[in-house]
Amino acid sequence: MAQRWRLLLVTFSVAVLLTVGALARPQIEPVSVLMPAPFADATTELVSAFNRSHPRIALSVTRGPLETEAVSDLAISSLLLGESPYDLLLMDVSWTPKYAAAGWLEPLDRWLGPDALGDLAPGAELGNAFSGQLWRFPLVADMGLLYWRTDLMAAPPRTPAELVAISRRLQREGRVPWGYVWQGKQYEGLSCVVLEVLRGFGGHWLVKNQPQLDSPAAVAAASWLQDLVRQGITPEAVANMGEPEALQLFQAGDAAFMRNWPYAWAELNKPDSPLRGKVAFTTMVSEEGEPHAATQGSWGFSMLAGSQHKAAAVEVLRFLTSAEAQKQLNLRWGYTPTRLSVFEDPELRAANPVLTDLQQALAAAVLRPLSPVYAQLSDLLYRDVNTVITGDESAPTAMRALQSNSERLLRSSGGQG
Amino acid sequence: MRWRLWLLMAPALALLLAIFAAPLLHYLWLSTQAQSVLTGLQPQPIRAQQWLRLWNDGRFWQDTWQTLRFSAASVSLEMLFGLAVALLLNQPLRGRGLLRTISLLPWALPTTVMALGWRWIFNDPYGPISRLLAGLELPAIPFLSNPALTWMATVGADTWKTTPFVALLLLAGLQTIPADLYEAAALEGATPWKTLRRITLPLLTPYLLIALLFRLAQALGVFDLIQVLTGGGPAGSTESLALYAYLNAMRFLDFGYSATLLLGSFAILLILCGAGALIWRWSLRWQGSLR
């Protein structure tokens, strides 16, 4: 009889101990991040390193589609229904206002502290904070660059007129068939190109939520692009060119200048590239007294307001955007960092001497309008400017139409009045 | 007893109203509102601004043209091929039943499933068509990256899927034509072409028109195929009205404008199919007056 009681007591104690032990063991917090496929691949090692060093957090990366917009569509489809399986999103700079305005993002101010953006290189801090709150922390940066052939000229042009003059001379001398190639297709890339030229002529896209696209500067900018094609400095095919097409033409040695992103630098300096060592880059040309603009593109992490694991997500964010992580991304994958400390890292500078130039270009960064309806505004712009480039419309008419369409867009989506 | 019949119909009619009528009325109201990410996804009345915007929206008119072009090409081909297939299947051949079923298989498959398949088939340079062209030493055709060609690829994929449906419909119609009419024509020495023109087509007209109207309405709302096969590209050259409306809601978060676009598409549908139906009524009356 007594034995049975003792057995029962032992069993009971063991059960209690096990339960207490199980409860006391720290719960593993899952954190889920959505990234476009290329970034998911690039950060695989970082993710494993994080999981190893943070046993209480299980970080998993969802590899989104390759196409940028498709990633956003995926995130929105669940957010619209009021729930989302993600804690962090890797966001393009042009989406952030839309997500923030929809109330889907968690302000990062109180998680990252008041000086969160302190270590960022000038230009990289753009597009992360607006309406008085911090919504995103940048991971990698991109900026529009003017590539020029060092073997064909001594110094790059700094004004539109100089660019035209140099191109004409080189074309006349038969050194290159074309002067300047850029992206003129009806897509977001054209908006980036236009923004740089617009700023270079002293114009602005959106000021205090009012479009300024029929200003003399804007018309001058559009006219200049049209003239490039009309005068034969830029091929007519530019109206269908994206980044790959422009790079292809430039790399074949058929143009003196190209506008493209930093990735092209790596391509142009590959061992089998005919232009290896013959190319340099600088910022876009501009009129006297106007800024040399580089359209900024950047990807950064935002936290979703509906996340159940905010503290853990912040740790992930800190880790993935840390100086060490950004250094890895640059060394292994060629991504441009955003932290000043990473730009000034001697090891990186030695491996990538062009980093200094990139940093300068980043400092000249300009942002596409931080509007929640940016996508539609951009859609209107690149459609209209494309008709100017193809010569189907005159610049003043097109820009006037663009201005009224933009105003109407803002009005009818509730942006004004 | 009448009221009991209506009672039986009530639940179904209620659901039908809820699914078809209510949304359209809702769109009518929503198109006078601004409801977008800028209004916190709450509606704000703005009267006719959305419609003004629609009227001036280049992308809307471009998509209308593209949708009409797609529908016209697709429906014409389907009617043509469908008639050919129906005539073939109408003949007493061996294995007719199995052939009929097999020819219906394309229609039964989900569009999105086969759209993946089409992406591969049209792929340049690895898809079978490109390989065939390369093997025959013909120049490659960039089906999915050349704006002038991609819409044709979508028409091809759509025709493949919906021809069987039209064929089936027309086949049923063909089978109502009494055989002795054909016998009489054969006795008079009529050629097959004449038989087709004088006997088959006139008697088949009601079925042709049903198929036409049905397919036209469906084609004007094309969405699944475009979204998965081309995503509206390249450079928006295959974007349909339905896809544009969808993007406005799900990507741009502009519900007010999306509703306006949907109503605009519905209006176009109504005009075209309404015109078609009126022509049909008129033709029936004309046929009737001939008798």
Add this chain to the structure above:
Amino acid sequence: MARLMLLLWSLGPMLWQLYSSLRSSEALSGLGAGGWTFENYRQLLQGDPPFLTYLINSVVVGASSTALTLALAVPCAYALSRLGRRQARALTALVAAAAAFPAVLLFLALLELARDWHLANQLLALSLPYAGLCLPLAILLLQAAFADIPIELEEAALIEGMGLWQRLRWILLPLMAPAMASSALLVFLFSWNEYPIALTWLSRTELLTLAPAMARIAGSSVYTIPYGAFAAATVLGSAPLILLMLLFQRQIISGLTQGAIKG
């Protein structure tokens, strides 16, 4: 000869998918020879979530939609067939118009419905819009079948003292069985193939039905090759429907022709 062309035309694309799904990625890109493999299928079936999940989800939605549609359509079609000619004609015309209506135009209102009434991410809730969208065709089909039943049969049953329910159960429904089977199959087919509503109502990967799942797989393609895995998905996604078609060909065909013609 013409028959051969028809066969090739109908089966060609699908057979090519079958072929591609069994080839390795090197073989598909022409880089290497040989390479028959089941790897693509293995990838799919062991994926996260396994491909089978989507098929099961589609079955659930299909079954519930079919049940709901029939439950609503049978009484309605009966009543419509017994209604006077003039009234029935107007209603039938409207129903026929609804049958041709492209469902995608309704997605926005249905999306708001899902948000406001918390119907999102619930497989069974999908049967509501699906039933609504399939009702027109089902009603047309069943109404034609009901009209074919001679009224004398019902009158005889009435004389024998059978109430409405009894008439339905013992006389009408058995005679309606083939038409009901056809309708059921068509509704099932529709819910398997439906895309825009499922796309907007379902966001959780493990709940997706087949059509949006395939689209998501298509969108995630990082590479243009290998298409092997996608081809395998195409084959697996089509197989159940092909099976259904082959088993029930007569019902499906008769359903389509009846419904469309009499409507």
